[in-house]
Amino acid sequence: MTKTEPRIPTRQGVLEAARKVAAILPPTPLLPLTIDGQQVWIKAECLQPVGAFKIRGAWHRLSALSEEERVAGVVAVSSGNHAQGVAWAAHRLGMAATIVMPADAPPIKLERTRELGAEVVTYDRYNESREEIAEAIAAEKGATYCHAFADPWVIEGQGSAAIEIAEQLAAVGAPPVSRIVVCCGGGGLTAGLALACPEAEVVPVEPEGWDDVGRSLAAGEICRVADNAPPTACDALQTLATSPLNFAVLRERCPFGLSVSEAEVQDAQRLAFARLRLVLEPGGTVALAAALAGKAKCDGTTVIMATGGNVDPHQFARVLEASPR
Structure with missing residues (x-):
């Protein structure tokens, strides 16, 4: 192969x-x-x-997913702006979104991400690896991991x-x-x-x-x-x-x-x-x-x-x- x-x-x-x-x-x-x-x-x-601006990369990434991939949902890591971009795009496409966000992220960013319909999972940015948490969730759900910057579509x-x-x-x-x-x-x-x-x-x-x-x-x-x-x-x-x-x-x-x-x-x-x-x-x-x-x-x-x-x-x-x- x-x-x-x-x-x-x-x-x-x-x-x-x-x-x-x-x-x-x-x-x-x-x-x-x-x-x-x-x-x-x-x-x-x-x-x-x-x-x-994060709405741009999130839309290009999520809209490129197949129907099967959309059903499985998306996982992302963000302090708030990428979180909202992914949540907005996922909502428009009818997808489930899980966002891993630092517990000390600005409250306004946490609130608006939830308002857009995403599930928010918080972590301690000083003692936990956000990538490990996100990758584990993506593996469990079979979801696509949409990286905030290290993704060609983003x-x-x-x-x-x-x-x-x-x-x-x-x-x-x-x-x-x-x-x-x-x-x-x-x-x-x-x-x-x-x-x-x-x-x-x-x-x-x-x-x-x-x-x-x-x-x-x-x-x-x-x-x-x-x-x-x-x-x-x-x-x-x-x-x-x-x-x-x-x-x-x-x-x-x-x-x-x-x-x-x-x-x-x-x-x-x-x-x-x-x-x-x-x-x-x-x-x-x-x-x-x-x-x-x-x-x-x-x-x-x-x-x-x-x-x-x-x-x-x-x-x-x-x-x-x-x-x-």
């Missing part, structure tokens, strides 16, 4: 994902913003039905955002995108955008101390987050290491990564609310934070991804009330 080669994500797959996403969802806005005298564009993925689905960006820029007569600054956890969105826009510079941004992708790019090999990584409000970006599948794309297309501080993230949350009327969660703000801090180059062909808005309202209010630095 011939061994089946593992599937790898491709630009053709991104284009197919974009067609599938466009059939069920309107494009998210591409908003102009001036930073230090330079206009950039903000892709407001925080305005997706689940409040984050990568392609996330890249569909860049196809929208290209169409939106062309519609207003703007030049094609030359640089995309992107919030990065495991690298699913970053890899998808890199596949979608081979002519553009793609710059991943991570929280300080959780910049494993940036360090991996610098080292030329996958590096893990240190055991003593600092606490961060960017729960959506607390990935311990990227995967070989993602890194194979990233090392070819992303020359470097950037990192931002917690204070810079809060500055960006306040600015997005004041000037764009957008509510952004910390992890969905790091790309904008890098631009505001002068770390990411900005010009008229730069697009900044605003990837998620699932923030606890009390936490967000505290950020808004705090004095700018």
